[in-house]
Amino acid sequence: MKNCIFCKIINREIPSNIVYEDEKVIAFNDINPAAPIHILVIPKKHIETLLDISEEDSSLIAYIYQIINKIAEEKGFDKKGFRVITNCGEDSGQEVKHIHFHVLAGKKLGDKIVG
Numbered sequence: 001m002k003n004c005i006f007c008k009i010i011n012r013e014i015p016s017n018i019v020y021e022d023e024k025v026i027a028f029n030d031i032n033p034a035a036p037i038h039i040l041v042i043p044k045k046h047i048e049t050l051l052d053i054s055e056e057d058s059s060l061i062a063y064i065y066q067i068i069n070k071i072a073e074e075k076g077f078d079k080k081g082f083r084v085i086t087n088c089g090e091d092s093g094q095e096v097k098h099i100h101f102h103v104l105a106g107k108k109l110g111d112k113i114v115g
């Protein structure tokens, strides 16, 4: 999608630190990390928000979680744990309108989901 910052990352129009890529998914380090490990995992298909996931996308979304596990094992943070967050819409503060899964790890993330 033209003017989408994450589509530009997929197309190498914007540089990023890619940690995983295949034909369906790409993962790269967040430019403004909120934890020692902060990876964004996204489908290459431009889907704006969680609300735009169609029935035909359901296997793609499940696949993203498989890839998150694979990255966690490869980087070794599966042992101590991690958190996956997806913002959706205005109240969540979603800035980039291309669905993305924040994967946070590398420190105790606290017992609160928000904050």
Ligand code: 5GP
Residues within 6 Å of the ligand: 005, 014, 016, 017, 028, 029, 030, 031, 032, 033, 040, 086, 087, 093, 094, 095, 096, 097
């Ligand atoms: P949101 O607030 O939409 O859930 O998260 C967007 C995330 O994308 C933020 O954590 C932000 O730091 C990250 N981000 C925004 N622009 C870029 C960029 O150009 N490159 C990378 N690597 N991350 C970005």
Ligand code: ZN
Residues within 6 Å of the ligand: 001, 004, 005, 006, 007, 008, 045, 046, 047, 097, 098
């Ligand atoms: Zn996009």
